[in-house]
Amino acid sequence: MTPSPITRERIRHDLKARRVRVADVQHVTTNLIRVTFESEDLLDFVSAGPTDHVKLVIPDDGVAPEPVVREDRLVRPYDGILRDYTPRWYSTAMRPPQLMIDFFDHDDPGPATAWARRVRPGEVTWILGPRGSKPVPNGAESLILFADETALPSVARWIEMGPGLAISAHLIARGGDRAYLDYLTGAADPTCAANPDAPGAPRLTWHDDGDALLAAARAIDTIAPDTFVWAGGEAMLLAQLRRHLKPRCDREQAAFEGYWRSGEANYDHHAPLPD
Template sequence: MAKPQARELEVKRRSWVTKNMLRITLGGDGLKDFPPGQESAYIKLLFPQGGDARPLMRTYTVRHQRSDEIDVDFVMHEDHGPASAWASEAETGDKILVAGPGARKLISQEGNWFLLAADMTALPALSVNLEQLPDDARGYAVIEVREEADIQSLKHPPGLKIHWVINAKPCPEGRPLLEKVQSLAVLPGTPSVWAACEFGSMRALRRYLRQSFDVPKAQFYVSSYWKIGQTEDGHKQAKQRDSEESSTSP
């Protein structure tokens, strides 16, 4: 399979979505052949390292897409990684190389009800999923954010309840998201599940959800977007090991 094409995009504007989430709008001629309908797809931001070193790559989500622009939301930390550091200093007219888009991971529409969970890194993707659910959808979305100032107004079906979990410091055992999900009343029928978050939180949620619900594989998506204390490459390696262990476990 060919690697995603890299294109040069231009910063059109920046705006704060919440206290700790910054939106960068990208556009320019590089978007002319960007395929339509890519909200929630992932893209790779490329940061040149000089010399013969390969660029650093960081994965982000297309939050909104218009004919000539895409929005990318960045979670801002005190200790900036290369992507959030770039976003914090980005000005109108700045250029950046972007590869992709990659696959969209949308929740299955086949469930009797829907269960979604995410931390701030996956909030853009979860938001797109909420917007694409049918109007009569029932269920829950559980979202972990750093502080109350990070709560967003999200479009969602009226029968789907949103629960915000406030947690200032990531938990390696994934307790905040897990405990809230465990507290929810189980609805009749089989759910469709979509969850994306930190690696430890993902594993805790996956274990609980597999034990608690008999969900067909096509209706079950649980993934990690990052790992505490690891670079993106380190997280990728941890995901690979986890995938191998998971495939051989009973």
């Protein structure tokens, strides 16, 4: 195997709890709910990587306990409900600064999805992080992405943060791909919108389920040294993707992130994927 030139920078951020107010709520697709937050506390917010995540306090009966940070750690025990989400878009130039988070509207909603369905502008909660960022890898000339609907916000960020890279994305879209196509190529910031038909535009392939996604991965026999592979979604599915793809590239060429696990509530995405 030819050594890969790809390296990944890791940027650490001080942990900070930010009090935020809901400014807007809208469905950007049938299954994606966008909540826009605003706060002067976001003035120093930084998210430099496509797969960064923040911890969002999910209010319970309208109550969002204040998280306390001491010595760069969340003081525990903490009584609030915390869930991790990708910052879809943010602007510190606006007044007040804004941050968008997109929620996948699960059929069997947990606390976060249920909150996103009912929340209205004016409600107050808290956001922690991100603790760190991994920018687009150095030395990469192309990207291969695999994702289900829960990871589409990260896919959108990969597309926005990787201009000039040849991007091929294999995506699960059970409800049809048209709205998701607009979501991925329209960009949260209209000035960054991509033309899906332009030369060099991301090549998006839509699949009906995990089996079809796995078949697409298994059709890949070799991975070029300057290609980076990223996959996000259901943990058991990602474990199968990793078994096939990992032996075909260097360690720094691939990352697999389990966002959720079927049948398990409050899955810890930091947990190692099953073998």
